[in-house]
Amino acid sequence: xxxxxxxxxxxxxxxxxxxxxxxxxxxxxxxxxxxxxxxxxxxxxxxxxxxxxxxxxxxxxxxxxxxxxxxxxxxxxxxxxxxxxxxxxxxxxxxxxxxxxxxxxxxxxxxxxxx
Amino acid sequence: xxxxxxxxxxxxxxxxxxxxxxxxxxxxxxxxxxxxxxxxxxxxxxxxxxxxxxxxxxxxxxxxxxxxxxxxxxxxxxxxxxxxxxxxxxxxxxxxxxxxxxxxxxx
Numbered sequence: 068x069x070x071x072x073x074x075x076x077x078x079x080x081x082x083x084x085x086x087x088x089x090x091x092x093x094x095x096x097x098x099x100x101x102x103x104x105x106x107x108x109x110x111x112x113x114x115x116x117x118x119x120x121x122x123x124x125x126x127x128x129x130x131x132x133x134x135x136x137x138x139x140x141x142x143x144x145x146x147x148x149x150x151x152x153x154x155x156x157x158x159x160x161x162x163x164x165x166x167x168x169x170x171x172x173x174x175x176x177x178x179x180x181x182x
Numbered sequence: 183x184x185x186x187x188x189x190x191x192x193x194x195x196x197x198x199x200x201x202x203x204x205x206x207x208x209x210x211x212x213x214x215x216x217x218x219x220x221x222x223x224x225x226x227x228x229x230x231x232x233x234x235x236x237x238x239x240x241x242x243x244x245x246x247x248x249x250x251x252x253x254x255x256x257x258x259x260x261x262x263x264x265x266x267x268x269x270x271x272x273x274x275x276x277x278x279x280x281x282x283x284x285x286x287x288x289x
Contacts (some may be wrong), residue, residue, distance in 0.1 A: 104226075112218070112226065112269055114278040127277045128183075161225055168216035168231035169271070174226055 069093030069171050078182050080162030083152050083180070089145040089162030089173055095097070096138045097121050100165040104137065105158035106175075116147065117165060118119045130156075152180045184208050184258035186270050192193045201257040203284045205270035214274040216263040217255045218244055220283075229268075230255065230256045262288050 075087040087103070100119040115130050116126045116136040124136050135148040145162050157180050163169035185208040195201055206216065217230040229239040232245035233253060243258045257264055265288045270281040 111283045112220075112271070112280040114271070117278070122243070125276050125278075164271075166231075167235070167273075168228040168237065169218070170228035170237055171233075172225040172227070174235065 071162055071164070071171060071173035073098045073173045073176040076160065078179045078181065081153060081180055082154050082182050084148070084150045085152065085178060087147040087149065087160055087161060087162075087176060087178070089147075090144045091162075091164075093144065094164070095140065096143055096145055097140045101136075101138060102163050103145075104116050104161045104163055104169060104172075105156075105178075107155075107158045108127055109159075111156065115160070118145070127175070136143050149178070152178075154180050183199070183277055184211060184272055184279050186272060186279055188268075188270060188281035190284060191282075192287065194289055196289045197260050197262055199260050201260055201286055202269055203255040203257075203286070204208075205248075205253040205255070207251045207253075207272060207279050208277075211272040211274035213249050214223055214272055215246075215248070215253050216273070217269045217278065219264075220270045221265075222271065224243045225267065242260045243247050258287070260286075260288060264288065 102117040103115040118136045133151045134173045137146045159175040162173045163172045188206045213233040218226040220226040234246045267283045
């Protein structure tokens, strides 16, 4: 059974850092592209970042230089290191595999950036 | 950045009716377009990929068409459980982008 479980969200002050994790079972993270997508409260979906073949990474302009996506094949886990966080980064963060479309998705983890 | 514009913003129809949702790209995305359904409080679910291919387990009443800049998601006969937000998304150019969504309401 495929499962993707995010963790690491929480409340952080502006300028702070968080590291999100997405533990995957049922397939290997190195077998496809893996991505983060976020959704601010009451808003639409925003693609954040993707990692393909373990080392090709791409980012939305809004997070470039502040966020880093990575994966650990031994733990079969996807990560998102988020630095210099801003209030506008407040959102539910979903991890998702990508096979022509984002599928499957995790349940999401809430990140709140506020003082 | 490719902008995806979805219309209408809200669609209110009765069960059994046909729903037609539009997604227009600011430049050609070839067939690199997907559609998602998101119900309240849930993660999105992939419906259609590469413009017209139904994802695994998606009912046949959902279909996608189009290429280039104009795309359509059709729900042939609405069921009460189809009440949701629907998003299109392109993977033709970086950064990948989503449309702003269409809300489908069932009367």
